[in-house]
Amino acid sequence: MSKFIKAAVASSVLAASVMGANAAHAATATADARANILEELTVTKDAGTDLDFGTIVTTGTAETVTVGTDGVRAACVSVVCSGASDAADFSVTGSASEAVTLTVPGSVTLTGPGGAIMNANLNSSALTALDASGNGAFSVGGALDVAATQADGAYVGTFTVTVDYP
């Protein structure tokens, strides 16, 4: 509702300025007012959500630690997993019932101490069209390949997710 009030105020300001311009001229003068109405698209990451595998302690055996798109981590067998896990959640707004596609990379490489690397495969929940109110959401989860001799330390990586308008 507040959106509408802002738009209404803005359009009355525009109308007033157009009328003002009109009044300054002869009574028969016409004025053109032009405005393009543009469709918009927004993408936001939900506050406090990141793809988070939690803390992992190696025990000398390789394991793939998986966090689903619902943020739930699958049970760890040969490594010790602790702490909360999470998936990255995104919100999309745009035109009602508009088709969209997502581009999520298949994998991402994380770099750690002394050039150590780790690979994670990514997957996202499906988003093929926005709903009748123009809203949509998707989540990104992943599977992290932990090597038997994975060096301890902090690993960082980035991945690019795009919402593609057709």
Place this chain on the structure above:
Amino acid sequence: MTIRGLRRLSKTCVGLGLAAAALVLPQMPAQAAGDLLVAPTRIILDGQRGTEIILNNIGAETATYRISMELRRMTAEGRLTDVSAEEANELERAAKEMIRYAPRRVTLPPNQPQAIRLGVRAPKDLPDGEYRVHLLFRAVPKARSVVDQVQQEDGFSIALTPIYGVTIPVIIRQGELKATAAIANARIEQGEEGPAFVFDLSRTGNRSTYGEIRVKKQGQDEPLLMVRGVAVYPEINQRKVSLQVPAEVVAQLKGPLSIEYYEPRNIGGGLITKTDLVLR
């Protein structure tokens, strides 16, 4: 006026200079850094030399955004897949070469819109056809300071930072281009996310088709299923269109149906193609 009508009224309104755009861009709830708004969502240049795109920072913090040209190709499932610069064909390279835009990197405080100017300089001997790139808007993540990184005594920590953005197609049409479309092979498929109404949408001609799909019971005005923004790009002649069927609509999707494909309302909303069928 309906609520939906009001919503449409409140859409981003750009005109009478950028100041007006700044006035009426809706204020979104503050979210994480890097959140963004882009308008319009599709650009077609059919003889025009250029246009402007609005980028707005709708996050709570100042963010730096990068704008880049990407290539995408449509698959037979209607998805867009990334095409690297090495894989680009002649048409895609030509599209990239004729588009100029600025700025390519911009730092914006919260709720600060910025116009990105885009111009086209087509070479004199450009063959007729449809040329397309996808403009990618994305936030550049802030560099993490070493102090911020969690040091683990035992085991390791993972920090995966998503860079997220939006791509919109920029389509340049050269010459008199035509396209027609046809619908065939409608069916219900059971997917992972429940039943889907599926059909094949084919295209002939030298440009893309784009519009709205409405699935109706014959003789009724209100569509059972509707989706906007269904495109068939020139690199493919046929694609699958798959519409999720809500549970309450499943029972009604039987008997004589019609599938209609309309152009978007802002360019006239004309019927592109229509098919009648009986679904058992």
